[in-house]
Amino acid sequence: MEYDVAAVEAKWQDLWEREKVFYTTEDTQRPKYYNLQMYPYPSGDLHMGHLRNYTYVDLLTRYRRMQGYNVLSPMGWDSFGLPAENAAIATGIHPREFTERQIVRMKSQLRRLGAVYDWSRELACHTPEYYKWDQWLFLKLYEQGLAYKSRSAVNWCEQDQTVLANEQVVNGACERCNSPVTRRDLSQWHFRITEYADRLLEDLEGLDWPERVKTMQENWIGRSEGCDFKIQVADGEGEFEVYTTRPDTIYGMTFAVLAPEHPLVEKLVAGTDYEESIRAYVERVSAASELERMSTGEKSGIFIGRHCVNPVNGKRAPLYIADYVLMGYGTGAIMGVPGEDQRDWDFATQRGLEIIRTVEPPAGFEGEAYTGEGVSINSEFLDGLPTPAAKRRIIGWLEKRGIGRRAVKYRLHDWLVSRQRYWGCPIPMVNCDSCGLVPVPEEDLPVIHPDVEDYRPKGQSPLALATDWVEVDCPRCGAPGRRETDTMDTFVDSSWYFLRYCDSHNSERIFDDDKVNYWMAVDQYIGGVEHAVLHLLYARFITKVLYDMGYSPAEEPFTRLFTQGMLVKDGAKMSKSKGNVVTPEPYYERYGADAIRLYELFIGPPTDDAVWIDGGVEGTARFLDRVWRLGMGEVGSLADREENRQDKAILGVTHRALRKVTSDIDRFHFNTVVSTLMALINEVIAYLRGGGQTATFREVYRLLLLMLGPLAPHVAHELWERLGYGGILATQEWPVWDEETAREETVVMVLQVNGKVRDRVEVPADIDEATAEQHALRSHRMQRWLEGGKVTRVIVRAPRIVNVVVK
RNA sequence: GCCCGGGUGGCGGAAUGGGCAGACGCGCUGGACUUAAAAUCCAGUGUCCCUCGUGACGUGUGGGUUCAAGUCCCACCCCGGGCACCA
Structure with a gap:
């Protein structure tokens, strides 16, 4: 009897769908199991690398279902984003049309693999039905003071003509197109994720996630403890604050450095001989891309003609600006302690500045700066104290005089969410000349994404071209206003979709309480490790915000996370851009979906x-x-x-x-x-x-x-x-x-002499030690190795092994 | 530089509360069936030896612990990933 692959596979795919076998509703009689894969961008054609992940998820859906769980396995589309927009620019097809075509194709390919979902819950974030709630969420964050607009230096991608979040800058280049990222001073929308930094850090502990993903998030949040304190500019010309994790080394400060963008710089040099050269330096530095700033071996920076005063001993120290001090971290200014900081050491030695050691390095220490802990020296009242005690002492001293205090800083920045692109969710705000920024009232949502003629990026959002749409009356005073034309980062869409799956088509609320209470949190989340900090951090943040507002029952969205490995071919990750994809079609025709699935599972450890x-x-x-x-x-x-x-x-x-x-x-x-x-x-x-x-x-x-x-x-x-x-x-x-x-009745027991296998015998599985030993000593194959020696020990691990030690 | 992973046949990989290294599969070799081929089935497949023996050696390298080490400890080499002027 021949197995007709095509007919049989189509028959069952049809049945699972027609009978809605994997469709589900809340059922308190059975334990729930929310099984979720990171929803995909609808890129059209699936290759073998994608199929590996879909196979894992489908396997779990079916397995948990058979185990009696009420399994929720939904599917949807991360359907806003640059690819559709780029395709539109290239071909003239509307991004919506392009996207929806791709979705149709991808659905049929998932079906062909035999992957099953509750399709009644399907969602796509480019639909007003979905992005209405992105906008609602934005307004809620705005109400809470968690969304704000501010002018700051931002990452700018020349190629994509848009701003990028810090997380989207990799080695000074755009993570998407790899072109260099420059800095621009722009007014942009942010979400105040830093307010949640401590909770995002602490709650990692309770998650059943791969350690390395947790570590990556920890590093990304980058919490550090130290102290802020004020430093006076000599001759009463003002003051600035520095942040340090090593206040105990304060006596070693031989210079101080301000970030080039530090607001004090301009005041200090105005009208001096230094003004010209400082301005030139600042300009050069801010025009340089991150990549250029980091790649120079020398530490650039210049003296600004001023000195400052060390608050502990009144000693004067020259004041510099240098681009190794970043305006975006800490206070944008540091004390220069070359004895205990390698960067300061490099800066000082390149300029012949004084170096004072204030921590005794260990005997035989041969490095330059000594950055470890030890006993304070050359530090007057701190001398002889070990580092932790010296820190406490000096912070107390600074606090008492009102010039410093304990401080905690994070590497994490607020999340920059506005994008100057077309194919994203419009930000529901109106600019009014008299009222300022006014939120669009909830009942006017969604702010429908307008059609435009030209999608090309020109440094401002293409939505600005839709004048009829942009010009709107102020919701507060009725005077003519202008809509925000930026769209939201697509990571906003993906930071709450897993909640929406619980109640995908609710038009009254973002989702129903009872439904999310039943399904959340996601029991098993599956996706690529490339989202370790981006998506997974944002999703945790937004879930916590919704939890605090009483919308989400779960404080953490994903109880268990699994990150699968990539599929590699010809030494590179399988991807369309690398041109090394293996398309499944010939394999479907020749062997069928089941054989492909099994090989995807068999190919190696999923991680x-x-x-x-x-x-x-x-x-x-x-x-x-x-x-x-x-x-x-x-x-x-x-x-x-x-x-x-x-x-x-x-x-x-x-x-x-x-x-x-x-x-x-x-x-x-x-x-x-x-x-x-x-x-x-x-x-x-x-x-x-x-x-x-x-x-x-x-x-x-x-x-x-x-x-x-x-x-x-x-x-x-x-x-x-x-x-x-x-x-x-x-x-x-x-x-x-x-x-x-x-239970096995008999097993093969190994007989060794001095750790080398010399015989094997079949014995009852419940053999006792004495009998096992007798087997070893009586085996005639063993005799050859036992002869002429003296048996000193017999180690018996019945029923697996007997090792006879012979001298 | 720092922090994680990981180095096992020709290949993908099994085996870690220390106890038969190489399961399972791919590939390859030989055989059966066939006019032939495909498919299928059977046998073999870590290295070495004029000694073919349940022989010696063998899990990146060098040491160590142990009756026994792929597995534990120390030092090192290589590969992959993350972070990286974050004060």
Whole structure:
């Protein structure tokens, strides 16, 4: 009997969808399981790299369902963003039309893989139905003071003609197009994520996430503890504040540095001989890209003709500006302590500035700056104190005099959310000459995204071209106003979509309380490690904001996170831009979805990158072929007879396989799940060749199909039906192994002499130590190695191993 | 530079509360079936040896602990990722 791949797969895909087998509603009788994959950008064609992830998610959906969970597995589209806009610029097709076409294509490809979802919950963030709630969310943040507009130096991508969040700048280049990022002074919308920095940091602890993702978030938030204190400019010309984590080294300050953009700089140099050169320096530095600023080995910077006074001893120190001091971190000014800071050391030695050590380096220390802890020296009243005590002492001293205080700083900046692009969610604000910034009233949402003629970026949002749309009356006073024309970062869309899936089509509220209470938090979240800081940090932030406002029952959105590896081909990540994609179509035609799925699972540990090998699918296709022939009675022979040892043995093998498959799925070791089933079928074939018993085989095969169901659902469903086990496989209960049946009666025990294997014997699994030792000493193969020596010890680990130590 | 991962056959990978290294698969070699091929099935497949023995060696390198080390400890090399003038 031939297996008609195309017909069988289409039949079951049709049935799962028509019968809404994986559609779900709240059901308090069963435990819920929210299984979610990071929703994709609808890029159109799926390649083998994508299919790997979809296979993992689908496997879990089906497996948890069989285990009796009420599984929520939704799908939707991260459908705003640059690709559609770029395609529109290139082809003239409207981004909406382009996007919706891609969605249709992707849905059909997911269906072809046999991936199942509750499609009734489908959402797409480019639809007004969805982005209305982005806007609502924006207004809520604005009400709470968590969204604000401010002028500041921002990252600007020349290529994309838009601002970027810090997280989108990688090594001084745009993470998307890799072109250099420059600084621009612009008025932009921000979300006050820094207000949540401590909670975002602390709550990481309770999450069942990969350690490295947690570490990346920790580093990104970059909390540091130290102290702010004031420094007077000599001759009463003002003061500035510095931040340091090492206030104990204050006696080692031999200079101070302000960031070039520091507001005090202009005042200090106005009308002096230095004015000209300082202005030139500041201009040069701010025009340079981040990349250029970092790549110079020398520390650039110049003296500004002023001195400042060290508050602890009144010592004068020259004042510099240098671009290694960043306006965006701390106070934008530092004390220069070359003895204990390597950057200050470099700066000082390049200019011949004084260096004073204020911490005793360990004996034999050969480095330049000593940045470790130790005992204070050359520090008057701090001398002799170890670093932590010296810190406490000096902070107390500064506090008492009202010039300093303990301070905590973060590397994390507020989230810059406005973008000068077309294909994104409009920001629901109006600028009014008399009222200023006025929020669009909630009842006027959504602010519908207008059509325009020209999508090309020109430094301002293309929405500004839609004059009819831009010109609007002020919602407060009715005078003519202008809409905000920037759109939101698409990471806003993706920071709450998992909540919306609980109630995708609610037009009254962002989502219903009872529904999110039932489903949240996401039990298993699956996606790429590239989102470790971007999406995953923003989503945690927005969830916490919604929690604080009483909308989300969960303070953390994703209880458990799994980050899968990439698929590699020809030494590079499989991607359209690298031109190394393997398209699934030929494999569907030749081997079918099940064989592809199995190979995707088998290819290697899910956490690791895996190399695509063309011949690999053939192996899993052969395996499925054997499963089929076994089911069709084309292998070995069966008879109705009394149960014998072979029957008991194969049942034992099957139950042990079931035990391992269950625990390996739970541990996300999908590759060994497949190899376990392959080994099982090899055993079953050997069993049938020896003549099987009908009832035993039927039971073994039933368990095999149940285990195969989540992995290779089409062929498993078809066989389940043909062999008449009853019902639809997908809704059967996941079997539980029987320990008694799984127990092995005999095992092969290894006999060693001095740690080297010299013999193997089959023994009862419950053999006692004395008997095991007798086996070792009496084995005639062992005699050769025992002769002429003296047995000094016998180590017995029954029933696995006996090691005889001979001298 | 700092912080995480990771180095096992020709290839992807199994095996870590220390206990048979190389499961399972790919590839390759030989054989069966066939007029032939494909498919399928069977056997073999870490390295070494005129000694073919349940022989010696073997999990990046060098030491160590142990009856026993891929697994534990110390030092180092290489690869991948993250962070990186963050004061």
